[in-house]
Amino acid sequence: MWLDQISPPPHPDVRGRPEALGPDLRTCLPTVSTSSLPRPPPAAMPKCPKCEKEVYFAERVTSLGKDWHRPCLKCEKCNKTLTSGSHAEHEGKPYCNHPCYAALFGPKGFGRGGAESHTFK
Numbered sequence: 001m002w003l004d005q006i007s008p009p010p011h012p013d014v015r016g017r018p019e020a021l022g023p024d025l026r027t028c029l030p031t032v033s034t035s036s037l038p039r040p041p042p043a044a045m046p047k048c049p050k051c052e053k054e055v056y057f058a059e060r061v062t063s064l065g066k067d068w069h070r071p072c073l074k075c076e077k078c079n080k081t082l083t084s085g086s087h088a089e090h091e092g093k094p095y096c097n098h099p100c101y102a103a104l105f106g107p108k109g110f111g112r113g114g115a116e117s118h119t120f121k
Contacts, residue, residue: 046060046066046067048066048067048068048069049066049068049072050068050069050073051069053069055067055068055069061083061084062084063082063084063085063087064089064092073094074094075095075096075100076094076100077095077096077100077103078096078100082094082096087101088101090104090105
């Protein structure tokens with residue numbers, strides 16, 4: 001006897017094809033509509049702390065632990081556009097390192113704090 005005479009004939013691959021099962025077995029399969037399945041909520045876009053609008057990935061600058069639009073990340077005093085990591089912060093607001101932060105929050109008096117060591121009234 002040969003091996004092919006002993007073993008049963010191979011079963012057709014029916015994965016993903018319920019019509020291959022025949023009419024009797026197709027009625028036993030549950031029908032699932034994908035439209036009735038719950039969808040996960042869309043990922044929330046971060047809001048810019050300056051303008052409160054959504055910040056998309058392509059325009060994002062991360063600084064002070066938040067995501068900003070590039071034009072919104074500006075010094076609070078002189079309005080100079082800042083880059084991520086090259087500025088100081090005070091109470092969550094960005095300031096350029098020199099001269100604004102030094103003049104506002106650094107040591108006061110003659111010869112201290114650099115270019116703006118004196119205070120204008």
